[in-house]
Amino acid sequence: MPRFFVQPEQVDGDAITITGGDVNHIKNVLRMISGDELSISDGCGRDYFCRIQSMNRESVTLHIENSWDSYVELDTKLYLFQGLPKGDKMELILQKAVELGVYEVVPVVTARTIVKLDDKKEAKKLARWQQISESAAKQSGRAIIPKIQPPMAFKEALAYAGALDCNLIPYERAKGMEAARAAIHGMHDKKSVGIFIGPEGGFEESEVEAAKAIGVTPITLGRRILRTETAGLAVLSILMFELDK
Numbered sequence: 685m686p687r688f689f690v691q692p693e694q695v696d697g698d699a700i701t702i703t704g705g706d707v708n709h710i711k712n713v714l715r716m717i718s719g720d721e722l723s724i725s726d727g728c729g730r731d732y733f734c735r736i737q738s739m740n741r742e743s744v745t746l747h748i749e750n751s752w753d754s755y756v757e758l759d760t761k762l763y764l765f766q767g768l769p770k771g772d773k774m775e776l777i778l779q780k781a782v783e784l785g786v787y788e789v790v791p792v793v794t795a796r797t798i799v800k801l802d803d804k805k806e807a808k809k810l811a812r813w814q815q816i817s818e819s820a821a822k823q824s825g826r827a828i829i830p831k832i833q834p835p836m837a838f839k840e841a842l843a844y845a846g847a848l849d850c851n852l853i854p855y856e857r858a859k860g861m862e863a864a865r866a867a868i869h870g871m872h873d874k875k876s877v878g879i880f881i882g883p884e885g886g887f888e889e890s891e892v893e894a895a896k897a898i899g900v901t902p903i904t905l906g907r908r909i910l911r912t913e914t915a916g917l918a919v920l921s922i923l924m925f926e927l928d929k
Contacts, residue, residue, distance in 0.1 A: 686714055687723040687822045689829055692730075700724055700734060700746040710736075710744050722746060725827050729754050754827035760927050761787035761876045763848060764916050765841050767883030768792065768799045773913045778813055782820035782830050784920040787876075789817070790844065791835040796885040801835060810834055838891055841880075842898055851878035851900040854915050855892055858902035867903050868926055877923065881916040 688706050702710065710716050716736055724732040724746065731754045734746035764786050766777055774791065781789060791813075801809060813832040821829045836844060845851045852867065871877055880887075880895060887895075896902060905918055 685721055685723045686710070686716070687725065687825060689725050689727050689818065689822070692726045692728055695726055695730075695732070695748075698748045699737070700732065700748060702744040702746065703742060707739075707742065707744055711739060723825075725754065727828055729757065729827050731827065756825055757827050758785050758787075758924070758927050759929075760871060760874055760923075762920060762923060763787060763845070763876065763878040764789045764920065765792050765845060765878055765880045766790070766916055767794045767881055767887070767912060768797045768801075768835060769883050769912045770798055774809075774813065775816055777913050777916060778816045778832065779820045780917050781920055782817050782826065783824040784917060785826075785924045786830050786920060787828070788831045788833065789813075790833045790841055792838055792841045792880075793835055794838045794883055794891060795888045797883045799883075806835060839894075842895060842900075845878040845880070845900070846898060848876040848878045849874040850876075851880065851895070852919065853880040853887070853892060853895050853900050853902050854905045854910075854919060855887070855902040856904070856909065857892075858904040861904060861906065864903040864905070867901050868922055871923060871927060879916060879919045879923075881912060881919075883912050886912075 688702060690700055690702060694701050718736050718738060720736050722734045724734050731752055732748050733750040734748050737745045737747045762785060764781050766789060768791050778789060810832060817832055818829045850871065880900060905915060910918060
């Protein structure tokens, strides 16, 4: 069933009005007609089962058949602090991170980041990344559209992460798997968890030390060295499995 997001103010009694680009997608891409079924989320945790009531060039009006509190989101909000990778790797990371339940993604510029974004490129990239997040959220049945923050310097990212309950940083020199398992298991009582992933080449030792100094916990991901586009998704997968009910 096709899924779309609306703002809470678009829900009015037993009706929902869809506007903007989704109108064209419903009418001309999906070729839906009156009576067809849609799944709707208000982005605040409420889901709706609807049927198309009427359509015109600028809007689609839906009748709400049923509604319920969404059950798909984790109780713990997962934040991915992703070192900016080369090429289009960020797009893959974002798509899969959203599917795996990430709450927010913060692109991070580190000492070994190769990508350079000027203001114009950054605005264009950010719009593209947010579009990918929305598309992945629709496809995977999320109740929210994860926010993609503008890129931050590493020190800014550490300061931002300071407001979270706990933060993890995979690091090849971290203690063994038992310590990593204990750290992951300790996430159950946390409301927010940050995950720091370096770009190609990883973090410099001074960056890891700076993270540790503010309480970020180093963990190992095993005996193998994972690529930047693999490491964050591996941690998200582990946390999703550990924290899901």
